[in-house]
Amino acid sequence: xxxxxxxxxxxxxxxxxxxxxxxxxxxxxxxxxxxxxxxxxxxxxxxxxxxxxxxxxxxxxxxxxxxxxxxxxxxxxxxxxxxxxxxxxxx
Numbered sequence: 702x703x704x705x706x707x708x709x710x711x712x713x714x715x716x717x718x719x720x721x722x723x724x725x726x727x728x729x730x731x732x733x734x735x736x737x738x739x740x741x742x743x744x745x746x747x748x749x750x751x752x753x754x755x756x757x758x759x760x761x762x763x764x765x766x767x768x769x770x771x772x773x774x775x776x777x778x779x780x781x782x783x784x785x786x787x788x789x790x791x792x
Contacts, residue, residue, distance in 0.1 A: 703753040707781045710748040710764055711741075714774035721746050722791045724768040725760070729789040732756035739792035751786045 712721075717740050725738045725748060734752035741747050748764055750757045767773045 703755065705752065705783055706754045706757045707736075707749070707751040707783050707786075708757055708761060709779045709781050710750070710761065711777040712746045712748065712764055712767070712773055713744070713776075714767075715770075715772040716746045716767060717744055719770035720768045721771055725764060726789055726791050728760045728763045732759055734760050735786040735788055737790040737792055749781075749786075751783060 722738045722740065725746075728734075729736060729738075729750065732752065734750050734756050736749040736751050738746060738748045750760050761776075761778065765773055765776050
């Protein structure tokens with residue numbers, strides 16, 4: 702059985718207005734990763750990912766690059782307790 706993981710990310714840079722949230726949703730859906738993505742008032746994007754470790758790490762790797770028009774400067778990541786989330790939401 703694959704280890705499950707919940708990871709919370711805060712992504713800084715040019716990450717709003719570049720289809721980051723929709724791209725993140727598509728990446729998560731393709732890998733059956735649950736969670737959500739939201740724009741923050743300070744210009745960052747906040748992401749929560751929960752699922753099998755390799756899938757969560759793959760979506761996180763995508764977040765560290767972002768979509769074509771994004772310019773990711775920094776990613777703060779923190780592991781959290783599993784909540785058993787299902788589905789992925791763009792907030």
